[in-house]
Amino acid sequence: MTKIDLKNLTIKTAHEALVRGDFTAVELAEAYLAEIKLNNERLNAFLEVFADVREQAQKADARIRAGKDVDILTGIPMAIKDNILIKGRKCSSASKMLENYTATYDATVIKKLKDKGVVFLGRTNMDDFAMGGSTENSAYGPTKNPFDDTLVSGGSSGGSASAVGGGLALCALGSDTGGSIRQPSSFCGTVGLKPTYGAVSRFGAMAMASSLDQIGPIAKNTEDAEIIFKAIRGADGLDSTAFDYDSNESPQKFKIGVPYSFLNQGGIDQVVLDNFNETLEKLKKAGHEVVEVAMPNLHYSLACYYVLMPAEVSTNMARFDGVRYGLHLDGKDMTEDYFKTRGAGFGREVRRRIMLGTYVLSAGYYDAFYNKAIQVRELVKQDYIKAFSSVDVVVTPTAPTPAFPIGKNTNDPLQMYLEDIFTVPVNLAGVPALSTPTGKTESGLPLAIHAVGNYKREDILFAFSRAIENL
Amino acid sequence: MLERKDIDNLAVLARLDLSDAEKDKLQKDMESILGYISELQKAPAVEESHKSSDYSLKNVMREDGEAYESGVNTEAILAEAPKVKNGYFAVKKILDN
Numbered sequence: 001m002t003k004i005d006l007k008n009l010t011i012k013t014a015h016e017a018l019v020r021g022d023f024t025a026v027e028l029a030e031a032y033l034a035e036i037k038l039n040n041e042r043l044n045a046f047l048e049v050f051a052d053v054r055e056q057a058q059k060a061d062a063r064i065r066a067g068k069d070v071d072i073l074t075g076i077p078m079a080i081k082d083n084i085l086i087k088g089r090k091c092s093s094a095s096k097m098l099e100n101y102t103a104t105y106d107a108t109v110i111k112k113l114k115d116k117g118v119v120f121l122g123r124t125n126m127d128d129f130a131m132g133g134s135t136e137n138s139a140y141g142p143t144k145n146p147f148d149d150t151l152v153s154g155g156s157s158g159g160s161a162s163a164v165g166g167g168l169a170l171c172a173l174g175s176d177t178g179g180s181i182r183q184p185s186s187f188c189g190t191v192g193l194k195p196t197y198g199a200v201s202r203f204g205a206m207a208m209a210s211s212l213d214q215i216g217p218i219a220k221n222t223e224d225a226e227i228i229f230k231a232i233r234g235a236d237g238l239d240s241t242a243f244d245y246d247s248n249e250s251p252q253k254f255k256i257g258v259p260y261s262f263l264n265q266g267g268i269d270q271v272v273l274d275n276f277n278e279t280l281e282k283l284k285k286a287g288h289e290v291v292e293v294a295m296p297n298l299h300y301s302l303a304c305y306y307v308l309m310p311a312e313v314s315t316n317m318a319r320f321d322g323v324r325y326g327l328h329l330d331g332k333d334m335t336e337d338y339f340k341t342r343g344a345g346f347g348r349e350v351r352r353r354i355m356l357g358t359y360v361l362s363a364g365y366y367d368a369f370y371n372k373a374i375q376v377r378e379l380v381k382q383d384y385i386k387a388f389s390s391v392d393v394v395v396t397p398t399a400p401t402p403a404f405p406i407g408k409n410t411n412d413p414l415q416m417y418l419e420d421i422f423t424v425p426v427n428l429a430g431v432p433a434l435s436t437p438t439g440k441t442e443s444g445l446p447l448a449i450h451a452v453g454n455y456k457r458e459d460i461l462f463a464f465s466r467a468i469e470n471l
Numbered sequence: 472m473l474e475r476k477d478i479d480n481l482a483v484l485a486r487l488d489l490s491d492a493e494k495d496k497l498q499k500d501m502e503s504i505l506g507y508i509s510e511l512q513k514a515p516a517v518e519e520s521h522k523s524s525d526y527s528l529k530n531v532m533r534e535d536g537e538a539y540e541s542g543v544n545t546e547a548i549l550a551e552a553p554k555v556k557n558g559y560f561a562v563k564k565i566l567d568n
Binding site: 104 | 514
């Protein structure tokens with residue numbers, strides 16, 4: 001078999017090689033299966049590697065040989081986060097609640113990728129129902145960081161980011177409610193996009209907080225992320241919030257806004273701040289303009305998120321009743337069935353967020369918390385809208401720290417929540433954001449810059465991210 | 472601020488069977504999280520005139536009608552149910568006589 005240079009492979013170069021016949025989709029899939037076999041026990045990135053990967057690849061090869069319906073993604077091996085449904089396959093959200101659940105339909109993004117002939121390698125580990133920032137809340141053990149396996153991969157899409165960063169998959173899908181694509185991308189050295197709310201259909205993605213959730217790509221570079229985004233985006237009769245929009249012409253030189261007052265509140269590791277400032281200096285030297293933007297309400301974002309997100313979580317999780325699908329534990333009556341099933345099926349963090357959500361939605365606290373948070377969400381949106389009237393992108397580091405040791409934050413939920421400080425405002429506003437690697441710490445851990453664009457302006461984020469890659 | 476009986480009540484509302492040890496931990500965790508989110512009270516009010524008339528959200532409608540042909544998914548869906556009887560989800564008796 002041809003030895004494939006997986007390290008330098010991208011979607012585009014893989015596609016060109018497949019079409020030229022340098023290697024087949026089966027050989028490419030086998031190369032990744034070999035990497036998975038070698039490394040997955042250590043990293044725990046995949047919860048399941050699909051048994052029919054070769055068959056999927058054979059079908060892609062047949063298309064490529066016939067030269068018919070060949071898309072740039074035909075035969076490309078992709079990992080799928082375990083909360084995105086593929087018909088007939090297990091899908092557990094890394095929870096005990098859905099340990100034996102088999103998806104009864106395809107998510108819209110899966111349908112689109114199947115049509116293009118993508119080869120699904122397997123389903124990747126994540127925090128239980130996507131609730132967490134380190135993949136330590138998985139019911140199936142934490143995913144390790146590919147650069148140091150004593151550290152977390154980040155989360156909640158940690159399996160997808162670790163798989164791509166560790167070379168176990170060429171690319172992956174994740175989901176992002178408060179940073180779950182971007183923060184693990186920062187920790188694992190991948191490019192991760194949270195699209196504009198509504199750019200990508202959520203049909204078939206297990207709901208966590210429906211007004212914040214989006215599916216997006218995790219990739220080795222900007223070009224790959226853009227290819228996947230274009231393949232999965234678009235209106236969908238099955239998601240009433242998904243819509244189409246045209247791409248715009250992106251600028252070549254960027255006006256970059258930095259919300260310094262938000263950044264300077266402390267809590268950021270010096271190594272992260274130094275790397276961020278160096279990146280800004282390089283951008284200036286490359287002819288881009290860096291200015292300060294006033295965004296006085298951004299610092300309320302995390303508090304706002306920890307009202308709205310649990311409120312929506314407690315509502316969405318109500319569907320798990322042990323009657324229609326998933327785990328069922330028997331009690332003495334119907335009510336006790338609910339208590340036992342839900343108490344045992346949900347992980348600790350899910351239970352904590354359901355309790356919080358129940359609290360903020362309860363009579364007497366609804367106005368003080370939920371209604372106030374809805375108003376603050378509006379203030380955060382206004383901050384972005386105002387900023388984008390004068391700059392092309394708003395940038396911060398993606399996360400306040402590099403990847404941290406497994407177990408470090410597990411007993412302090414608030415400390416864990418603070419990891420999302422820079423990514424959460426984006427989900428509240430519904431704007432798109434992209435995390436791009438900007439080098440490594442002295443001990444070799446990836447760092448990243450987080451660029452936020454105006455609604456529907458993924459084009460600017462891709463162009464900006466390319467500019468970073470070319471620095 | 473949060474008393475143990477509040478935690479008990481919330482667990483009942485949320486239909487969660489929780490151990491005493493977990494309730495103790497939750498009482499502590501929720502105190503600290505609620506303390507943090509109380510920051511929100513300091514945020515200014517939204518001026519109505521400045522409300523962003525939603526740049527991001529847009530309703531998408533489809534024609535009325537059946538999204539799926541009736542019955543085509545029944546078998547696959549029921550196969551996932553813990554208990555099934557005569558083509559229905561089976562639950563314990565809910566009403567007493």
